Amino acid sequence: MSRPRKAEDPIRWPVPCARCGQHHQTVARWPDGGVCGYCYQQAKRTRGTCACGHEGVLPGMVDDQPACRRCSGVRLNIDCESCGAEDELHSRGRCWTCVLGNVVDDLLTDPVTGSMANELVPLAAALKSMKRANSGMTWIRQKHVTAFLRNLAVAPTITHETFDQLPDSRTREVACSRNMACSPDATNFEGATRTGLRKPLNGQPTPKTVSSSAATFAGTINAG
Ligand SMILES: [Zn+2]
Ligand SMILES: [Zn+2]
Ligand SMILES: [Zn+2]
Numbered sequence: 001m002s003r004p005r006k007a008e009d010p011i012r013w014p015v016p017c018a019r020c021g022q023h024h025q026t027v028a029r030w031p032d033g034g035v036c037g038y039c040y041q042q043a044k045r046t047r048g049t050c051a052c053g054h055e056g057v058l059p060g061m062v063d064d065q066p067a068c069r070r071c072s073g074v075r076l077n078i079d080c081e082s083c084g085a086e087d088e089l090h091s092r093g094r095c096w097t098c099v100l101g102n103v104v105d106d107l108l109t110d111p112v113t114g115s116m117a118n119e120l121v122p123l124a125a126a127l128k129s130m131k132r133a134n135s136g137m138t139w140i141r142q143k144h145v146t147a148f149l150r151n152l153a154v155a156p157t158i159t160h161e162t163f164d165q166l167p168d169s170r171t172r173e174v175a176c177s178r179n180m181a182c183s184p185d186a187t188n189f190e191g192a193t194r195t196g197l198r199k200p201l202n203g204q205p206t207p208k209t210v211s212s213s214a215a216t217f218a219g220t221i222n223a224g
Pocket of ligand 2: 050051052053069070072
């Protein structure tokens with residue numbers, strides 16, 4: 001997921017990056033040397049367990065091993081103001097997971113009532129718990145996905161027909177086949193997916209089906 005690199009420019013940036021050795025603009029001076037923007041970005045996203053036992057973001061380098069801030073002396077703001085987690089921050093001091101959570105709540109909450117339909121709660125939970133919150137944000141920020149979720153939020157009842165009324169899109173297909181009210185029970189789930197999604201299905205989803213399908217849905221996003 002790293003950005004494609006620009007060509008090096010040894011004339012403009014004669015001192016190479018301490019980490020990758022390439023000639024790019026130095027954006028930070030850390031104890032192990034000047035680091036370029038690419039390595040800076042990567043450092044913020046490096047997670048693991050430091051030699052000292054600290055688990056979290058390991059932006060530093062000690063003996064060529066990723067190290068925590070305390071061990072490496074690297075100064076970096078990676079403390080989420082909202083949940084307190086040590087993580088890459090997205091905006092206004094909040095981590096990607098917190099921002100994604102707010103976006104999901106916002107999209108799935110009916111603006112008139114100010115509350116979320118019970119049927120949507122498991123979906124919201126599944127979307128918020130996506131492992132790669134930054135990929136989740138990219139996915140959810142697509143116009144058709146945003147529109148789809150907004151429509152769900154104001155649908156008076158969440159049934160298979162609700163999905164049918166939504167504009168045709170791959171998002172609908174995915175949500176419909178993987179999600180909530182479209183399959184009355186787990187055994188029909190695969191069948192419903194195969195036999196076309198437009199035929200109304202009778203029966204209400206059980207809470208179990210709802211949450212497991214929502215989790216599958218989120219898994220699909222994670223995989224995609
Ligand atoms: Zn570098
Ligand atoms: Zn450490
Ligand atoms: Zn957070």
